Amino acid sequence: MTASHRVKLKPGDTIGILGGGQLGRMLAMAAARLGLRCQVFSPDPDSPAFDVVLNATCAEYADVEALELFAGDVDVITYEFENVPAATAMVLAARRPVLPAQKILETTQDRLIEKDFVKKLGIGTAxxxxxxxxxxxxxxxxxxxxxxxxxxxxxxxxxxxxxxxxxxxxxxxxxxxxxxxxxxxxxFIPFDREISVIAARSADGAVECYDVTENEHRDHILKISRAPADIPEELAAEARGIAEKIASALDYVGVLGVEMFVVQGAGGPRVLVNEIAPRVHNSGHWTLDGASISQFEQHIRAIAGWPLGKPVRHGPVIMTNLIGDDINDFERWLTVPGATVHLYGKGPARPGRKMGHVTQVGAIPPKSG
Amino acid sequence: MTASHRVKLKPGDTIGILGGGQLGRMLAMAAARLGLRCQVFSPDPDSPAFDVVLNATCAEYADVEALELFAGDVDVITYEFENVPAATAMVLAARRPVLPAQKILETTQDRLIEKDFVKKLGIGTAxxxxxxxxxxxxxxxxxxxxxxxxxxxxxxxxxxxxxxxxxxxxxxxxxxxxxxxxxxxxxFIPFDREISVIAARSADGAVECYDVTENEHRDHILKISRAPADIPEELAAEARGIAEKIASALDYVGVLGVEMFVVQGAGGPRVLVNEIAPRVHNSGHWTLDGASISQFEQHIRAIAGWPLGKPVRHGPVIMTNLIGDDINDFERWLTVPGATVHLYGKGPARPGRKMGHVTQVGAIPPKSG
CATH class of the missing domain: 3.30.1490.20 (ATP-grasp fold, A domain)
Structure with missing residues (x-):
């Protein structure tokens, strides 16, 4: 029996979130929607996630005293980024359940260990x-x-x-x-498409995958996601199956994103795994507006010991990241019919910085201007 | 030129919200989604809205010093309830724009003045x-x-x-x-149906109405809302026209809800106005999940001086309030496919207390159990 099986939050309980960026912010808002409180731990005093919670801890990840106080204030701990220092996770896990479990970080923080893990499952990689x-x-x-x-x-x-x-x-x-x-x-993979699967797994082993998402990167940063991906259903089922296999093999609790390539093989298209993100993932942001339950809520449900939801997609969805100066365009986006605008409350729009995103559901109107 | 025309917030600016209940909470979350901060003023230390903002003021509405400090912390002020004391509004309006404007409270806080106002516009009432x-x-x-x-x-x-x-x-x-x-x-109105229209109006006079909503009350408390209302389009257009007329006559900035009755007359069905709520309204909660832009976001856009959105409804929607002990049923609701659960983070589930709500979009599955 692991720590994860002991967690069962009540409305009003408090979730600790390591990391104060936009993912932590959206996790906290999803938790609030379910009547749960959050406390955010981040060394950055300008953390966007601080704005949406009553209690925040601004301290370094190596500050053991701050970590201990933080653990004492919360009922379960999760994180918004995969590079949580091992020592930080260890200090916290001694006091409160940390979900997804610390050992998962050991696999996903190291590209070699991660690739070996995926290969051992019989899943294709480069x-x-x-x-x-x-x-x-x-x-x-x-x-x-x-x-x-x-x-x-x-x-x-x-x-x-x-x-x-x-x-x-x-x-x-x-x-x-x-x-x-x-x-x-x-x-180097001469891929046809980049796709990803956002999967949620609960402590009792239930898995819910969202529809496969198709992604376009610019300068190595995600720019556009579309759901569902324009691939045959058989291939989509294979991709979802891979994400489920990975989540189960990790005994994962929470949401993870699996990035994949679609490549042409002798026997037709097939899927190779590129990377595992042990957290909510940018390519799942469309679920906030395009599905009845978002990836953020699924993660909160999973770590709270609540049942996963059965998300229903409202239609075809396109998500566009607002990166750097793209943010200056937000007022035009506000007027696009059917568009939902998310701004992350960040400071200066440095190049490459993710400042917000826009979701469009249903018939996508052509961009104006 | 009124105060409302001077407001034009930038991302990162702060909205002051009077009232810390679920409406204030959902307003604050909508503001956060747009990169705006909120500060909530409420005399109740257990205010649900305190959980989702970094800064809160816990003080009485008659505490002039607290009101002045609060006004100094924020860029524009709004409220989640219509019974804001006149003196409170006056103290605040002297320091910061209060939207919707204070004079609107004078009309809507008094049923007689409100009815006279509606009648004068040539709109039917009881x-x-x-x-x-x-x-x-x-x-x-x-x-x-x-x-x-x-x-x-x-x-x-x-x-x-x-x-x-x-x-x-x-x-x-x-x-x-x-x-x-x-x-x-x-x-006493022997009505066929109770309906409502949620309308948003910006300072430049633009109005956006949501689809007419049909409402069922139990023990005088809203229990279920359905959108669109099952009424002829001609009648729906009349209802939306009434809400627009009222919003314009009040020179309203923000979201208001107009409750109406559909009655049978000699010349067919017609609409009578029952009540005006100068705020976001329970019968508009379906817009959180059932439309690309919620009533809460429209309100924030309007008072921020940002353009109103063009909301697109994702399908037929049903919203069910969780009142009092209904909250004990939340785990069952979590498992209903396509259902989106909102819990307000309130304390004890007293009879008649609104504890949360559930939205279902699209083909509504039959209730299980």
């Missing part, structure tokens, strides 16, 4: 190799061929900590620029 | 008479006939402060029980 030196990098290139993608094993997101290596590149320079001895080389 | 003594009550009964409804002119809600008078009732006793000398007698 070819990959452990790289810890210029010699192992050269050996990996010889096996995997170029182009290929070199990635740091830890702490990468939105294209940070990775680079494409092409024929003729200076391998020694690439290795030096990466600035770590803990890396992974992955075959 | 026959009514000013009653200030047992003699005027008897004269009013002689003219209006029984059954009729006696209501206090001020501070009534959810059936409080009103009684039906039937043939044979002891009029002197009824008058004594009412406990006020400021009342109104209204003809």
């Amino acid at each position: 070819d990959y190799a452990d790289v810890s030196s210029i010699e192992t990098l050269r050996a990996a290139i010889a096996r995997i061929k170029l182009p290929a993608v070199i990635k740091t094993r830890r702490f990468g997101y939105d294209g940070k900590g990775q680079a494409i290596i092409r024929e003729g590149d200076d391998i020694a320079q690439v290795w030096q620029d990466l600035g770590t001895k803990s890396a992974i080389l992955e075959a | 026959d009514y008479a000013d009653v200030s003594s047992i003699e005027t009550l008897r004269a009013a009964i002689a003219r209006i006939k029984l059954p009729a409804v006696i209501k206090t002119r001020r501070f009534g809600y959810d059936g409080k402060g009103q009684a039906i008078i039937r043939e044979g009732d002891d009029i002197a006793q009824v008058w004594q029980d009412l406990g006020t000398k400021s009342a109104i007698l209204e003809a």
Whole structure:
């Protein structure tokens, strides 16, 4: 019997959320809708999630005293980002249930461990190799061929900590620029589409997947998601099955996002797993307006020990991220019929910063202007 | 140029909300979704709206110093209930724009002034008479006939402060029980249906009405709303036109709810206005899940000086209030496919207390159990 099986919140109980960004903010709002309170822990005094909760803890993740006080104030703890330091999770887990469980972070914080885990489940991934030196990098290139993608094993997101290596590149320079001895080389995938599956799993093993979402990135950052993905139902079922298999193998409690590629194989299209995000995921933001229950609510239900919902999608949905200066366009979006605008209450619109998103459900009107 | 025309908030600005109940809570959450902050003012330390804002003021509405500090903290002020004391509104309006404007409260806080205002616009109401003594009550009964409804002119809600008078009732006793000398007698309306229109109006005079909603009350408290109402489109257009006329005549900024009766007349069905609520309204809660933009967001947009949205309804919608002990049923509701559950984070489930609501969009599955 793990900690997760002991959690059963009552309305009025308090959820602790590590991380104060837009995901924490939307989790807190989903919890509030269910009559639950949240307390947000974040080192950033300008955390957007602080605005929507009565109690916040502004402290470093290494501040043991603050972590202990925080744990004492809440009934269960979750997080909005996968790079929760192991020591932080350990301090908290000694005092309160942390969901998804700490051991899941160990798998998903390291691209090599994650890939090994996925492969062991019999699920397809890009070819990959452990790289810890210029010699192992050269050996990996010889096996995997170029182009290929070199990635740091830890702490990468939105294209940070990775680079494409092409024929003729200076391998020694690439290795030096990466600035770590803990890396992974992955075959470059000539994919047809990028898709993702948002899955929720409860402590009793029930799994609910949303419709497969199709994603477009710009500069390595998600720009547009569409649901359902324009793929055959058989392939969609395969993608959902993969997400369910991963969630079950991790004994996962909460919502996770699985990023996948659709590639053309000899026997037709197939699905390769790119990455697991042990949290609510940007490509699931459409569920806030496009489904009867959002990914944020499913996560809250799961960690609260409440039954997962059976979400119903209201129609075809398109979600557009407002990144950096896109935010200046928010007033035009406010006037687009059927569009729902979300602004995250962040400060300056730095390039690449996710400032908000827009959802459109049903017949999508053409963009004006 | 009134105060309302000067308001134009930027993301990150702060809205002050008077009242900390579920309406204030849902207003604050809608504001947060648009990147706006809220500060809630309420005398009740257990206010549900306190849970979803970083800054709250817990003080009496007569506490001038607290009101002044509150006004200094916010950029515009609104309210979740119509019985804001005149003195409170005056103190605040001297410092910050209060929207909807203070003069609207003077009309809607008094049933007689409200009925006179509606009548003057050429809109149908029940026959009514000013009653200030047992003699005027008897004269009013002689003219209006029984059954009729006696209501206090001020501070009534959810059936409080009103009684039906039937043939044979002891009029002197009824008058004594009412406990006020400021009342109104209204003809009892043998209505076909109760409907309402939620209308939003911006400072520049634009009006957006939601589809007409059909309402069922139990023990004078709203139990179920359905949208769209099952009435001919011509009648629905008449109802929306009435709400628009009222909003424009009040030079209203924000969302208001107009409760109406559908009655059979010689020339077919027609609409009579029962009551104006100068605020977001329970019968508009379906818009949270059933439309691309909710009544709460429309209210925030209007008072922020932002353009109103063009809400799109996702399908037929039914909203069920969870009143008192209904809340004990919330776990069953969590498992109903397509149902969206809202719990207000309130304390004890006293009889008649609104504890939450459930929305169902699209094909409504039969209730189980």
